[in-house]
Amino acid sequence: MCAKKQPAVGLSIDPAARKEKAISVLRDAFEQKLKEATQQGYDLPEGALVVDEIPADAAFKKTVEIAKTLYDQIMESGRFALDVPSRSSSNIIYDENNDLLLLGDKMNRKWFHSLTSVEDMTQLIKILEIVNQLLEKRIHATKREVFYNDVNLFKEQVNSDNCIEDLSTVLNTIRNSTNIVASAMGKAVGRLRIRDQRDIIDLEAMGSGGWAITPFLDNVEIIESDAEFVLVIEKDAAAMRLSEAKWWKDYPCIIISGRGAADIATRMFLKKINKVLNIPTFCLVDSDPYGHYIYSIYLRGSKKLSYESPFLATPNIHLLGVLTRDLDSYNVPKECRIPMNKTDITRCQQMLAESFVQKNTRWVADLELMMKIKEKAEIQSLSAHGFEYLTEEYLPSKIATADWI
Amino acid sequence: MKVFRLSNGQIVQIIDKEKIQNWDPETPVLFVNFILDKKLETYGGSKDQAEIRAYLNEILEDIAIPKLTNALKSPDQNARLAIAKSLVDISKKKPDMVKGVLGFLQDAEKVEKAAEVKANITQVLKNYDKALKRKQYEAKRKKMRELDERLKTGKISADEYVKERKEFLILGVETGAEED
Numbered sequence: 001m002c003a004k005k006q007p008a009v010g011l012s013i014d015p016a017a018r019k020e021k022a023i024s025v026l027r028d029a030f031e032q033k034l035k036e037a038t039q040q041g042y043d044l045p046e047g048a049l050v051v052d053e054i055p056a057d058a059a060f061k062k063t064v065e066i067a068k069t070l071y072d073q074i075m076e077s078g079r080f081a082l083d084v085p086s087r088s089s090s091n092i093i094y095d096e097n098n099d100l101l102l103l104g105d106k107m108n109r110k111w112f113h114s115l116t117s118v119e120d121m122t123q124l125i126k127i128l129e130i131v132n133q134l135l136e137k138r139i140h141a142t143k144r145e146v147f148y149n150d151v152n153l154f155k156e157q158v159n160s161d162n163c164i165e166d167l168s169t170v171l172n173t174i175r176n177s178t179n180i181v182a183s184a185m186g187k188a189v190g191r192l193r194i195r196d197q198r199d200i201i202d203l204e205a206m207g208s209g210g211w212a213i214t215p216f217l218d219n220v221e222i223i224e225s226d227a228e229f230v231l232v233i234e235k236d237a238a239a240m241r242l243s244e245a246k247w248w249k250d251y252p253c254i255i256i257s258g259r260g261a262a263d264i265a266t267r268m269f270l271k272k273i274n275k276v277l278n279i280p281t282f283c284l285v286d287s288d289p290y291g292h293y294i295y296s297i298y299l300r301g302s303k304k305l306s307y308e309s310p311f312l313a314t315p316n317i318h319l320l321g322v323l324t325r326d327l328d329s330y331n332v333p334k335e336c337r338i339p340m341n342k343t344d345i346t347r348c349q350q351m352l353a354e355s356f357v358q359k360n361t362r363w364v365a366d367l368e369l370m371m372k373i374k375e376k377a378e379i380q381s382l383s384a385h386g387f388e389y390l391t392e393e394y395l396p397s398k399i400a401t402a403d404w405i
Numbered sequence: 406m407k408v409f410r411l412s413n414g415q416i417v418q419i420i421d422k423e424k425i426q427n428w429d430p431e432t433p434v435l436f437v438n439f440i441l442d443k444k445l446e447t448y449g450g451s452k453d454q455a456e457i458r459a460y461l462n463e464i465l466e467d468i469a470i471p472k473l474t475n476a477l478k479s480p481d482q483n484a485r486l487a488i489a490k491s492l493v494d495i496s497k498k499k500p501d502m503v504k505g506v507l508g509f510l511q512d513a514e515k516v517e518k519a520a521e522v523k524a525n526i527t528q529v530l531k532n533y534d535k536a537l538k539r540k541q542y543e544a545k546r547k548k549m550r551e552l553d554e555r556l557k558t559g560k561i562s563a564d565e566y567v568k569e570r571k572e573f574l575i576l577g578v579e580t581g582a583e584e585d
Contacts, residue, residue: 195436
């Protein structure tokens with residue numbers, strides 16, 4: 001248990017004035033974002049793979065077209081092959097303008113009549129068959145279910161997972177458009193109303209647990225909101241604190257709990273909100289290299305799913321906290337800070353080496369400070385000043401002073 | 406989204422009405438009814454609310470009502486049955502949500518020839534009615550506690566009390582609720 005200490009001097013101003021200031025900052029950010037959204041289209045850089053979110057019937061047609069092409073090849077020559085976009089790191093492009101990681105247009109030709117690729121190809125064709133059936137029946141399956149569909153063929157789930165990613169790139173679509181979904185961990189609560197097929201769901205009326213983000217996001221539509229920002233929180237415990245306090249009533253927002261690493265459905269849901277509502281989006285993570293890494297996944301996508309980045313990444317998400325400099329600014333007691341270990345230091349160095357980090361001077365400064373003091377702290381360490389410190393002091397101060405990266 | 410900037414600075418965004426065209430027939434009315442019932446009063450002042458109400462009425466008149474009434478009159482019995490069943494589901498879980506479609510259902514019930522569709526429509530009306538009576542019963546129960554006190558202190562006559570008590574008991578029987 002950390003000793004309770006006084007928060008930083010000068011931060012405890014009149015709460016009503018601070019709230020007014022915070023809301024004013026958010027509204028300016030909203031107007032700016034709305035202006036940018038109406039001015040900008042999204043152009044992929046040259047050489048990037050064009051991937052689209054497509055409806056089930058269009059995806060179904062594509063699977064049939066591929067099957068027909070393969071059939072024609074067999075009838076013509078008895079040998080068939082499929083061009084699969086390479087997902088190796090050498091084929092990943094960093095789109096500097098849009099701050100995204102994308103897949104390039106390098107292809108690997110996979111032959112059925114080749115000892116090196118026959119197994120891969122057989123697994124890939126099986127996935128094609130499964131996706132075709134799912135799309136025809138208009139049902140979804142999880143990656144795990146797909147693996148169990150033919151355990152003898154796939155041997156390990158990593159093989160079926162890889163084939164699912166390969167097929168998505170062959171179809172030039174995102175994985176969700178193949179009706180194969182990953183189980184979702186995230187939760188959302190706050191000032192948002194959505195439609196899930198025939199159901200209208202009010203995210204303010206879901207109890208303190210919030211709405212469990214569905215992996216079937218193609219069924220979900222944003223229909224109404226009076227939120228003025230989104231707050232994505234790494235830790236469920238911190239999200240529960242905000243949820244219990246019904247923080248969104250005071251600060252009109254939507255709270256998303258990623259519950260650790262950002263899963264695909266959570267990122268896709270965040271992207272959907274960001275795209276539709278154009279409201280400022282912030283991230284609250286632990287003050288450690290892994291927290292910064294999680295923020296980076298929300299920001300510009302993961303290398304593994306680089307071809308889906310435009311549909312998963314939220315390039316205008318800001319890192320609100322807990323920044324390294326906050327540890328001193330908000331007087332996080334020394335006993336609540338943890339010395340960084342070797343893994344932390346390596347990860348921090350890796351983060352600093354990333355080109356998307358280097359172009360953000362404020363981010364570099366915070367990571368360099370982390371390397372200097374070699375200390376990390378969890379979001380919960382703020383509760384050393386009291387359980388309500390996060391909701392009543394820290395977050396309002398951070399927003400009111402626009403103190404984010 | 407249609408963005409409303411309210412006089413108090415608040416921002417409200419509501420889906421563009423064109424997007425509602427693709428929804429299932431009963432959902433647009435339920436949505437409009439939900440916003441009118443649960444959210445509108447929290448949005449700014451009366452002028453702001455009037456502006457939002459006008460947009461919701463536009464959705465109702467241009468899309469929601471024609472969509473629902475056309476579907477309820479559809480020659481496709483399966484389509485009518487799907488709507489009725491969906492509304493039965495909603496009326497069980499969130500009876501308030503179906504308030505906006507009651508009038509259309511009452512009209513449809515009169516002319517519906519297919520027994521299964523008619524039975525489902527009747528069920529929606531019954532579920533709503535039961536929920537409404539349950540609400541009235543809860544309110545009456547609260548009132549009865551006050552009346553008990555007033556009777557004890559002689560602030561109410563026995564006749565007046567008996568009249569209220571009788572209404573309370575009838576509501577209890579109609580809703581299947583037990584008296585505490």
